[in-house]
Amino acid sequence: MTSLFQEITPGAAQEIPVREITVMVNGERRSAVVEPRLALAHLLRQGFKLTGTHTGCDTSNCGACTVLVDGRPVKSCTMFAVQADGHDVMTVEGLAGPSELHALQEGFKEEHGLQCGFCTPGMMMASKALLDENPSPTEDEIRWALSGNLCRCTGYQNIVKAVMWAASKLDGGDTEPAEVDS
Amino acid sequence: MTAVDEVKIGGMGASRRRVEDNRFIRGKGNYVDDIVLPGMLHMEILRSPLAHARIRSIDTSKAWAMPGVRLVLTGETMAARNLAWMPTLSYDTQAVLATDKVRFQGQEVACVIADDPYIAKDACEAIVVDYEPLPVIVNPTQSMAEGAPLIRDDKENQSDNVIYDWEVGDKAGTDRAFAEADLVSKIELHYPRSHPSPIECCGSIADFNRATSKLTVYLTTQAPHIIRAAVALVAELPEQMIRIISPDIGGGFGNKVPVYPGYVASILASILLERPVKWIEDRTGNLISTGFARDVYLQGELALRRDGRILGVRMNTTADHGAFFSDAQPSKFKIGLMHSAFSCYDIPNAHLVARGVYTNKAPGGVAYRCSFRVTEAMFFQERMVHAAADDLGMDQAEFRRVNFVRDDDFPHRTSWGFLTDSGQYGKCLDVGLEAVGYQDFLKEKEEAAKRGRLLGIGISTMTEPLGAGNSREYDILGIKMFDSAELKIHMTGKALLRTGAKSQGQGHETTWAQIVAHELGIPAEDVLVEEGDTDTAPFGMGTYASRSTPVAGAAVAMVSRKIRAKARKIAAHLLEISEEDIEWELGRFYVRSQPDRGVTIQECAVAAYSNMPDGMEPGLENVAYYDPPNLTWPFACYIVTVEVDPQTGVWDVLRMVAVDDCGVRINPMIVEGQIMGGLTEAYAMANMQFITFDDEGNCIGSNFTDYLLPTAWETPGFELHEVVTPCPHHPIGAKGIGECAAVGGPAAFVNAVMDAVKGSGVRNIDMPVLPDRVYEALQTGQDVSGAPPVRMA
Ligand code: FES
Numbered sequence: 003m004t005s006l007f008q009e010i011t012p013g014a015a016q017e018i019p020v021r022e023i024t025v026m027v028n029g030e031r032r033s034a035v036v037e038p039r040l041a042l043a044h045l046l047r048q049g050f051k052l053t054g055t056h057t058g059c060d061t062s063n064c065g066a067c068t069v070l071v072d073g074r075p076v077k078s079c080t081m082f083a084v085q086a087d088g089h090d091v092m093t094v095e096g097l098a099g100p101s102e103l104h105a106l107q108e109g110f111k112e113e114h115g116l117q118c119g120f121c122t123p124g125m126m127m128a129s130k131a132l133l134d135e136n137p138s139p140t141e142d143e144i145r146w147a148l149s150g151n152l153c154r155c156t157g158y159q160n161i162v163k164a165v166m167w168a169a170s171k172l173d174g175g176d177t178e179p180a181e182v183d184s
Numbered sequence: 185m186t187a188v189d190e191v192k193i194g195g196m197g198a199s200r201r202r203v204e205d206n207r208f209i210r211g212k213g214n215y216v217d218d219i220v221l222p223g224m225l226h227m228e229i230l231r232s233p234l235a236h237a238r239i240r241s242i243d244t245s246k247a248w249a250m251p252g253v254r255l256v257l258t259g260e261t262m263a264a265r266n267l268a269w270m271p272t273l274s275y276d277t278q279a280v281l282a283t284d285k286v287r288f289q290g291q292e293v294a295c296v297i298a299d300d301p302y303i304a305k306d307a308c309e310a311i312v313v314d315y316e317p318l319p320v321i322v323n324p325t326q327s328m329a330e331g332a333p334l335i336r337d338d339k340e341n342q343s344d345n346v347i348y349d350w351e352v353g354d355k356a357g358t359d360r361a362f363a364e365a366d367l368v369s370k371i372e373l374h375y376p377r378s379h380p381s382p383i384e385c386c387g388s389i390a391d392f393n394r395a396t397s398k399l400t401v402y403l404t405t406q407a408p409h410i411i412r413a414a415v416a417l418v419a420e421l422p423e424q425m426i427r428i429i430s431p432d433i434g435g436g437f438g439n440k441v442p443v444y445p446g447y448v449a450s451i452l453a454s455i456l457l458e459r460p461v462k463w464i465e466d467r468t469g470n471l472i473s474t475g476f477a478r479d480v481y482l483q484g485e486l487a488l489r490r491d492g493r494i495l496g497v498r499m500n501t502t503a504d505h506g507a508f509f510s511d512a513q514p515s516k517f518k519i520g521l522m523h524s525a526f527s528c529y530d531i532p533n534a535h536l537v538a539r540g541v542y543t544n545k546a547p548g549g550v551a552y553r554c555s556f557r558v559t560e561a562m563f564f565q566e567r568m569v570h571a572a573a574d575d576l577g578m579d580q581a582e583f584r585r586v587n588f589v590r591d592d593d594f595p596h597r598t599s600w601g602f603l604t605d606s607g608q609y610g611k612c613l614d615v616g617l618e619a620v621g622y623q624d625f626l627k628e629k630e631e632a633a634k635r636g637r638l639l640g641i642g643i644s645t646m647t648e649p650l651g652a653g654n655s656r657e658y659d660i661l662g663i664k665m666f667d668s669a670e671l672k673i674h675m676t677g678k679a680l681l682r683t684g685a686k687s688q689g690q691g692h693e694t695t696w697a698q699i700v701a702h703e704l705g706i707p708a709e710d711v712l713v714e715e716g717d718t719d720t721a722p723f724g725m726g727t728y729a730s731r732s733t734p735v736a737g738a739a740v741a742m743v744s745r746k747i748r749a750k751a752r753k754i755a756a757h758l759l760e761i762s763e764e765d766i767e768w769e770l771g772r773f774y775v776r777s778q779p780d781r782g783v784t785i786q787e788c789a790v791a792a793y794s795n796m797p798d799g800m801e802p803g804l805e806n807v808a809y810y811d812p813p814n815l816t817w818p819f820a821c822y823i824v825t826v827e828v829d830p831q832t833g834v835w836d837v838l839r840m841v842a843v844d845d846c847g848v849r850i851n852p853m854i855v856e857g858q859i860m861g862g863l864t865e866a867y868a869m870a871n872m873q874f875i876t877f878d879d880e881g882n883c884i885g886s887n888f889t890d891y892l893l894p895t896a897w898e899t900p901g902f903e904l905h906e907v908v909t910p911c912p913h914h915p916i917g918a919k920g921i922g923e924c925a926a927v928g929g930p931a932a933f934v935n936a937v938m939d940a941v942k943g944s945g946v947r948n949i950d951m952p953v954l955p956d957r958v959y960e961a962l963q964t965g966q967d968v969s970g971a972p973p974v975r976m977a
């Protein structure tokens with residue numbers, strides 16, 4: 003069983019109401035017993051060990067925790083894990099297989115769309131939601147779609163370019179694929 | 185055979201894609217909160233809701249009784265182990281957990297360690313603290329007022345709220361310059377309190393192993409070695425038994441330099457419980473208790489001659505450091521490098537008086553994307569220059585040009601004692617003016633004015649000192665500000681490089697390898713770079729104040745040269761010829777008279793382990809400690825054009841042109857990334873970022889809904905240009921760059937708005953230049969100050 007807390011203090015067990023949930027995470031069915039107040043971000047990070055989803059504020063402002071729930075971008079710090087019961091969740095780890103890169107991942111590297119990398123998973127997930135709906139967005143559309151995601155390092159200009167790079171690649175454009183060092 | 189192609193091997197000047205990205209884009213970074221140790225417990229901090237209050241009692245019994253709670257720490261527990269107070273990096277002390285009273289809202293009062301963070305948080309809420317409220321001081325005026333309550337009554341010999349009075353420059357000479365001036369231009373400014381707010385908050389995992397007596401701490405720190413020394417002092421543990429590991433860091437910007445109470449409490453908790461203890465700060469904790477920045481008031485005066493020459497400068501600053509003076513300062517300079525202001529101008533006389541005071545606000549005054557107060561220095565400088573040009577009725581660009589230190593004047597000693605060594609200030613300004621279309625814009629502005637539209641242009645030019653040391657003048661806690669690099673060339677010619685710096689997004693894993701490639705001809709992809717582990721990295725002072733490239737980067741070049749020197753001896757042995765007859769080209773030694781006969785650096789590496797000359801120590805490894813002869817002096821010219829809407833006070837950026845001269849660029853792509861990041865923070869500072877307090881000391885700005893950071897939507901686009909003046913003393917001619925735009929940028933934005941509203945007679949609107957302030961200024965024709973009046977120190 004995958005559960006958030008491997009060990010529960012004796013005595014705590016009766017006091018804490020728990021619920022079993024099942025979530026499709028990156029295409030895999032996963033179940034957990036959780037407290038109703040557990041944030042989805044914490045289930046993903048601590049429970050499922052998917053630490054690519056970051057938390058930077060807990061107040062729906064920074065977007066570092068953005069994941070896709072049924073294809074829509076959601077700030078997982080502000081959604082309860084129980085609300086994801088029966089739904090489809092995609093995290094940054096689900097963007098591509100271990101030996102591949104999604105066009106967005108390539109684009110972020112190629113256009114230097116990240117520095118510390120902390121906002122990056124959330125940025126890419128929000129970008130994915132955009133490109134899924136609008137395969138060739140304008141600069142303004144990209145900026146607007148990412149306006150719920152804060153980045154302190156890059157100044158956004160290269161993030162916008164990264165998304166355009168990915169859009170062009172996905173469109174079969176003549177973008178040079180990023181060299182992947184490892 | 186010929187030399188290897190430097191661009192192909194990812195050497196200097198290559199916009200090499202970043203190595204670290206490979207893990208970050210996959211969500212495989214390794215930040216502190218991603219680390220899980222067996223048996224790990226979780227810590228939460230209970231913070232004071234009041235800004236100034238005596239603690240009558242703390243009742244922790246309910247917290248102790250909650251299932252899953254393992255330990256509750258209070259000031260009393262800490263005091264029993266002599267850990268209630270700790271030294272700061274600015275020669276003050278700071279409470280770890282409050283014992284006597286709380287001195288700012290958000291101060292750490294108690295900690296709960298529990299099986300999971302939710303339980304720990306619940307238990308914090310079950311702690312009952314009985315406070316006796318005390319009068320609250322929220323600005324320097326109150327702090328210095330007659331009969332003001334004493335904030336730091338814990339300190340012997342502290343009879344008022346003044347932390348320091350400091351003075352530098354020639355007072356008499358400056359007074360004379362002012363007496364001779366045709367015109368004196370005066371301005372009062374406030375650089376408001378702000379917060380660096382990296383997206384990752386601070387945190388630690390302390391892991392004390394009783395069996396080995398070793399303490400390992402995973403920490404969000406920009407300076408792991410300094411922290412190791414601090415922990416050794418504070419926790420009284422032997423330094424060899426302390427290992428600080430700084431894993432991936434989600435941005436620092438100065439916020440992750442100080443030692444925070446949470447770190448210390450988690451360490452004690454781990455020692456007491458003999459289990460790993462993780463503390464991850466939440467955003468509110470980060471915003472209300474960790475190193476804020478700025479909060480400095482200025483009274484500035486320039487003595488001017490009618491022809492535009494500046495004869496003298498007077499600055500009088502008052503800094504509000506909050507309840508504990510806990511940023512990091514070189515010990516000689518109380519207000520950091522404030523006296524580096526005006527370094528790009530040739531001014532014969534200068535005098536600075538600085539005072540720092542305590543208030544009931546969060547502690548700090550950290551260098552947020554900044555070298556020890558240069559951000560305030562350059563902002564004050566360029567606002568004073570802008571006002572002076574207007575007072576003289578002179579063109580902004582021309583006024584700067586007239587006063588610039590000329591290209592043939594280097595090295596130039598500033599009147600506050602710095603030695604600037606290189607630059608092409610006039611050229612940078614020209615590039616900027618040309619790029620923005622200066623003359624055309626001035627015409628456009630005039631035309632627009634006729635139709636009631638308010639356009640404005642703002643210029644900011646500055647050189648700033650980056651890369652402390654040298655060690656004669658710069659130290660922290662007495663530790664000299666050098667840095668280090670260790671290079672190990674393996675037998676197969678591959679390499680491992682470690683430095684005493686610590687990247688938080690600057691891309692060291694990529695750029696350091698490029699320096700090795702440049703010096704040795706080893707392809708950058710063959711060089712693995714590691715940082716941040718004090719058990720393996722050579723001792724260094726860490727990454728802040730844009731010192732990585734100037735200091736650690738120089739150490740990388742120097743250690744590579746040591747390696748090359750030894751490889752040359754090996755090459756002589758392999759080629760059976762004397763060392764003097766050998767030449768070096770990138771990646772290869774050859775016989776001078778027979779260029780075809782040579783050995784590659786990789787062949788030398790094999791020989792270092794398998795076929796060294798008689799009497800030579802085996803191996804090809806070395807370490808270099810680099811103590812820079814001087815700071816590096818990048819120069820920048822930022823030009824912004826704006827349009828102000830007179831109906832609403834809202835201003836839009838039309839153009840943002842940046843010309844940066846940071847010497848030789850190791851990786852242009854990364855340099856440009858640094859500049860754009862800095863420009864965004866400059867824009868943010870001018871436009872929105874603002875941590876303010878009400879009369880009761882409540883922090884208004886304790887989350888990202890109240891403390892606004894710019895998003896992709898409002899952040900303007902940037903146009904970047906470059907000029908290259910190599911640093912004369914740096915081994916590869918590089919200068920610092922990380923903070924230039926954040927330092928020089930804010931004044932360009934503010935100057936642009938001031939230019940737009942000039943017709944209304946307004947000379948100053950304090951940052952952040954919010955629409956309501958602009959609107960008020962336009963309506964009243966009066967300056968808008970963001971601050972209470974400050975008494976002269
Ligand atoms: S952590 Fe979810 S929005 Fe910031």
Ligand code: FES
Nearest residue numbers: 117121153154155
């Ligand atoms: S890359 Fe650091 S916050 Fe975006």
